[in-house]
Amino acid sequence: QSALTQPASVSGSPGQSITISCTGTSSDIGGYKYVSWYQQHPGKAPKLIIYEVSNRPSGVSNRFSGSKSGNTASLTISGLQAEDETDYYCSSYTSSKTVVFGGGTKLTVL
Amino acid sequence: EVQLVESGGGLVQRGGSLRLSCAGSGFTLSTYWMSWVRQAPGKGLEWVANIKQDGSEKHYVDSVKGRFTISRDNAKNSLYLQMNSLRAEDTAVYYCASNAFDIWGQGTMVTVSS
Numbered sequence: 001q002s003a004l005t006q007p008a009s010v011s012g013s014p015g016q017s018i019t020i021s022c023t024g025t026s027s028d029i030g031g032y033k034y035v036s037w038y039q040q041h042p043g044k045a046p047k048l049i050i051y052e053v054s055n056r057p058s059g060v061s062n063r064f065s066g067s068k069s070g071n072t073a074s075l076t077i078s079g080l081q082a083e084d085e086t087d088y089y090c091s092s093y094t095s096s097k098t099v100v101f102g103g104g105t106k107l108t109v110l
Numbered sequence: 111e112v113q114l115v116e117s118g119g120g121l122v123q124r125g126g127s128l129r130l131s132c133a134g135s136g137f138t139l140s141t142y143w144m145s146w147v148r149q150a151p152g153k154g155l156e157w158v159a160n161i162k163q164d165g166s167e168k169h170y171v172d173s174v175k176g177r178f179t180i181s182r183d184n185a186k187n188s189l190y191l192q193m194n195s196l197r198a199e200d201t202a203v204y205y206c207a208s209n210a211f212d213i214w215g216q217g218t219m220v221t222v223s224s
Contacts, residue, residue: 001172003154036211038155045205045214046147046155057212089155091211098169099145099209104154 004029004090004102011108017078020105022090023071028100030071034093037066037075040104041086050075077107085109112136112213114206119218126196126222132189132206132215140184143209146191148202149217156202159191160209173199196222 005023012018022029022037029035037050048057050066053073063084065076073092077084090102118130130146145160159170159180168180179192189206203217 003156038211040155045216046211047214048210048212051210051212091155091157096169097167098171099157099160101147101155101157 001094001096001098001100004092004100006088006090006102006105008103009106009108011110012077012080013110014080014082016080017076018080018107020075020077020088020090020107022073022075022092022102024073024092024100025071027095028071028092029068029073031095032093033068035066035068035073036091037064037073038089038091039086040089046089080109082109114208114213114215116204116206116215116218119204119220121221121223122196124196124198124222124224127192127194128196128220130191130193130204130206130218130220132191134187134189137213139182139187139189142213144180144182144189145207145209145211146180146189147205147207147211148200148220149205150199150202153202158204161189193220196220198222198224 035053038046040046053068054066063078088105113135116132146158161180177195181190205217207214
């Protein structure tokens, strides 16, 4: 049950696009479509922004998009805005019927 | 309004026990797999346990197996986490969430003192 691997930090300028990777194994990301992404502001509960690899919940900006290739999932944020600066996490269903999260990525908008 | 509200957190000594509760409102909790997720201070999210709609299937992260028990009372629209033999490393904010993680509570803090 090792955590999924995310970069500790990424940064970008307003208006640019950034991508956050999330690497797992064939027993989690590579084996299932149940990959999700979350945005978490300090002191707040996480907010679901992508589910089942590439689907956005109602009300989530279309600037957020997700994809998957093999054992790696990715979150892309386009048209970066100052309000996007916070922490992002990925998660995946696993072959053990459990869930595993990534270690989290801090996004800085320069 | 769809809402989950956790309660039961607090300060407990190492080796002690605590029972967390999570009350759902605005939706029928009985139709969802449910999870507990925790977050140690300054750290990332860690999934802890989940439970099937009827309580017949439960899964746990290895670090809590044999110490924590997840349960539910669908008649009360509620989810629970019984935590025994608590360790310092269990100190965290504990969130209840739908297993699809589209619904989250606000979290309850558990502090285990050594």
